[in-house]
Amino acid sequence: MQSKVSVYVGGGWYRPGGVPQDVAKEIQQHQASGYTHVKIKVGGAALSEDLRRIECALSVLPDSGHLAVDANCKFQREEALEYAAALAPYSLRWFEEPCDPNDYALMAELADVYAPPLATGENLHSTQEVLNLVRLGGWRRRHDLVQVDPPHSYGLHAYASMVLALEREGWPATSHFPHGGNQMSLALVAGLGLGGCEAYPGVFGSFGGFSDDTVVDAGYVHAPQRPGIGFEGHNALYALMKTVGAPGVPNQST
Template identity: 50%
Template structure:
């Protein structure tokens, strides 16, 4: 196997939406096309980074693309002649010191995604099937549980607009929805709780009072005092989860919150290495019988590192079913089905064209069955494939 060509570009995903911490008015994403050639032929794999982190053209051009292009063909080839993405990963990380996880993990994750797309295409398989065959004895889930992530703040959007949005998601086949809290425009944090309770109660009325069908997301804005105040108010609702209430690397404060809030807590989307994830498991007080881990393989050095993270979780008594990746993209959806995760996020209306799944893949009762398209399946998502096709030329 050898890397023939790597192309990269930057795509806008800007939007007027906002969460409790940032707006998306200048958000971008890196896109790549990696062409691989071997005895079985040639294939081009595509990759991009998830929303919430910006494009990384500098890191890609200066360090990671040149290293990938110089990767040893022997390291890229498994004994059966198939593509070994871990060999490409090792080449990209040559001469990188431990620690410093963050932006470089995004750049490596973009290229890693493309390598896995190419690997599956070279074998003529969907990625979910390749993963099940390589790592799960051929067993893949029949479908993935998915939830609709939305409820962002938007200029002029009140409770009526929020409810109309949630109705659209339910009409698309989702049974569980997620909304943002902690950042109502013009409302100081100290006064935000009453407004958020009104928004939450309105959505719960739409869901027939079933709190297990609603998750709320703070995007790391709270300190301990606000997190505890919200926890006390949220607990009676029995929500699906209370997401990222605290700074993602403030593990001791997470442990304190977990002592006071019995329902599920979800976090992890802003941890970008196995070691950081391990620190969360060791020190964050999270509970393997209920809490949700949202590590995003596209942001955290890719699937090669995510496999290490899953092995670490197993060693610490956590099931992969507790993992529901952030990002709402087809890469994580393939991983969820192929490796038996607990589900996947979905963005039906935001972060186009990267959010959402293949065009002809419906959501039925909150679940998605995977198509048999080779690779990750980008070609079956017309708006996204148009972006990649322009890049690949």
């Protein structure tokens, strides 16, 4: 059990009419809220513009270890390798989802040529899928990172079982940075001693963010003290979840 949890901001979105300097302004807003590490998007613009965005982000961060980038599985082989070559000199915290995580051949090729950490996992949902990645995709123990999304991976028990299965393969719990800035991920990071938790301040409505009394201090939040996941402390989400299956409330999924 961790007494405090390392959190980073998933942001750096592309916006209509945006310019590279926008990421610096966004990061400064997060820094004012107590965050120290951020992740920005790549792959939604030309490589030259993405590099300018990275330079702008680094201009307001202490060093490149405070910045990660996320391609959301955008690239095929040629572009993935091109980005890997361009990003490697920055020694970023990680390069996330450069390609489809089930393309083991390309994953292994990237791991062979890209020295800084790689990360992926939000599009993997089971223990076997993650084991296939680390066994067949060239994933490097104690270096690369696994980012499975807990709400999408068959629940808390299945997620914890995945962490234990990877530990038997030589992957420490600190290799896991769950995707999704939500209360479930935060509780799992604290309870299982994982590497850190993503945060999405100001986005995704009721489903984003942690409990209402969460305070971010120098990149950390204190471990939740409520029983279980602690949804009760997130008023907007708790009110929404109480309507699920409630008598007289129509099922909105149909």
